[in-house]
Amino acid sequence: MSIKLFTIGDSVAQGFMSGAAARTDLSFSTLLARKLNLTDYQYPIWEAGGLPLNMEDVLRALNKRYGSNISGLEWLTFLPTVNKVIDTSEEYYERGPGRANLPYPGKVNYFHNVAARGFDVTDSWKVTPEVAWNNIQNAVPQKGDDQFLAVADASLYRTALKVLSPALTRTATGAFKQNFSQLDWLKYHSQKEGVENVCLWLGGNNALGTIVDLQIRQTPGDKSPITKTHNEKVANRWNLWHPTDFAVEYEEMLQRVHTIMSNQSEQTDWKVFLGNVPLVTIAPLAKGVGPTTHIPGKGTYYKYYTYVPFDEDFAVKTGRHLNLQQVLHIDDCIREYNIIINRLVTQFNQLAGGKPRYFVVDIASALENMAWKRNDAQPTYEFPEYFKFVYPKVDTKYYHADKEGQLKQGGIFSLDGVHPSAIGQGLVATEFIKVMRAAGLNQLTPFTDQEWSQIFKSDTLYSRPISLMGEIYEHTDLAEFLVKAIRFLHR
Structure with a gap:
């Protein structure tokens, strides 16, 4: 029987x-799998808070x-309390049951969700278990200020290794028996059972680093980045792809996907659903001041964008900010990415003989329409009916709860200010459902009020607000912890 969702x-x-x-x-794809009643849909469970640093746990x-x-002398015990939580994860993933040289429990050979944090477009075929393993072995121990947050080293590669090779099976020579990248796994399943529906969402990390770093380090625009190995690319520290470079890489990815999917049995009616690239500058991590x-045609922008706990004075004095011109450049690049994706979808649908096989899920427009500040506090997104009378209301502002534990703002993004909360994931799933249903997957009906109620309950930031949030804005120590934690998003 073919795989219904990958x-x-x-x-x-x-x-x-x-x-x-x-x-x-x-995640949105797990919500989709439940909608499709896929009881055998396998995905990893991340124990001990996950990698690299669970800010909610802290x-x-x-x-x-x-x-x-x-208050007062309690600040003397603040850092030890933080590090005690972080040490739990670091111990688990460096020396405990989650360490790199132990297989994922339960004799799991593969997952149906092979998404991995930090991956950009070319990582879908360039990062393999061997690449991940070598980067773990060659990781440089943390020194100096980084020891304040002693997270597991090479955490990005530890995550990738568990996702791509849960069994860690090796040959007699020590090589990985299934040294499979994300696209290699797609090929494996397409040849073995067939794959009907693929959710493919990459491209965000071709721009996200700009708001994490508050700097722009753009690729050269000469089509050369695609020729680099993964490690060579990382060494260049690019965080924004010139649209010319993005186009070459995205087309190569789609060509590989098309070759894999079109070589399946004629009985497999396959489809690929492509999430496009959201404007990363909308994420509440980057606070407009x-x-x-x-x-016109783009919305309201601010003079500076800095990390969310801080104000304009901090942005100017420290230099930790992006200015208006830089943010407009980032957004213009991303808008061009999405034009490229639309063009390539048309191109590959023609290559498929005219029958629609590729579909764009326009997450970029959905998020832009949800954005609170970009739309002058008048978002135009049509939220599901359940949201109309739910209280407290949710929006795209950075998460905040008062000292009584009442949610005051946010709810769509998690504490890192970049990634969706459980509620946000439900909204992402909603956008995928709209497109997938229109493409013929009638089983994917919109979430009912009861299903939305369960999603809201599963979101612990919403159902159990953190009453300490005000301290982030009132005390430098906690604000700096947040900024230091953000630095680990790409590690």
């Missing part, structure tokens, strides 16, 4: 939330110990 992607498809790859069970530990306010400017 997922390829990055951190969002993996269920990365609040700084850790921890909740694949709440803040809940602080909340439990200090309540809604850390200073005077605003309305750009």
Whole structure:
């Protein structure tokens, strides 16, 4: 029997939330699998809070110990409390049951969701278990200030290794028996059983680093990045792809996917659903400060964009910001990415003989329409009916709860300000359902009120708000912890 759903992607498809790859069970593709009644849909479970650093676990530990306010001498015990939580994950994934040289429990040979945090377009075929393993072995131990947050080293590769090779099976010579990239796994399943529906969502990490780093390091625009190995690419530290480079890489990925999918049995009626690239500058991690400017056709922008706990004075004094011109450039690049994706979908549908095989899920427009600040507090997105009278309301602002534990704003993004919360994942799933249903998957009906109620309950940031959030804005120590945690998003 053919596989009904296979997922390829990055951190969002993996269920990365609040700084850790921890909740694949709440990711949009898992919600889709449940809708399709796929009881055999396999995905990884991330114990001990996940990798690299679960900010929700840290803040809940602080909340439990200090309540809604850390005062006076209690700040002397703040760092030990933080590190105690972090040490649990570091111990589990470096030396404990989750360490790199131990197979995933339960004799699992593969997952139906092979999404991995930090992956960009070319990683879908360039990162293999061998690449991940070698990077783990060659990782440089953390030194100096990084030891403040002693997360497991090479955590990105530890995550990738578990996803791509849960069994860790090796040949007699020590090589990985199935040294499969994401696309290799797609080929394996297409040849073995056939794959009917693929959710493929990559491209966000070709721009996301700009708001994590608050810097732009753009590729040269000469089509050369695709010729680099994964490690050579990483060494260049690019965080924004020139549209020319993006086009070459995305077309190569689709060509590989098309070759794999079109070589299946004629009885397999296959489809590929492509999430496009959201405007990363909308993510609440990047807080707009200073005077605003309305750009016709693009929305409202700010003079500076800095990390969410801080203000304009911090942005100017420290230099940790992107200016208006830089943010417009990032957004223009991403808009061009999505034009490229649309063009390539048309091209590959023609190559498929005119029968639609490729479908764009326009997450970019959905998120842009949801954006609170970009739309001057008047988002135009049509939320599901359940959202109309739910209280507290949710929006795209950075998460905040008061000292009484009442949600005051946010709810769509998790604590890292980049990745969707469980509720946000439900909205992503909604956008996929719209397109997949129109493509003929009638079993994928919109979420009922009861299903939305379950999604809201599963979102612990919403159902059990963290009353300590105000401390992030009032105390430098906690704000700096947030910024340091953000630095690990791409490690």
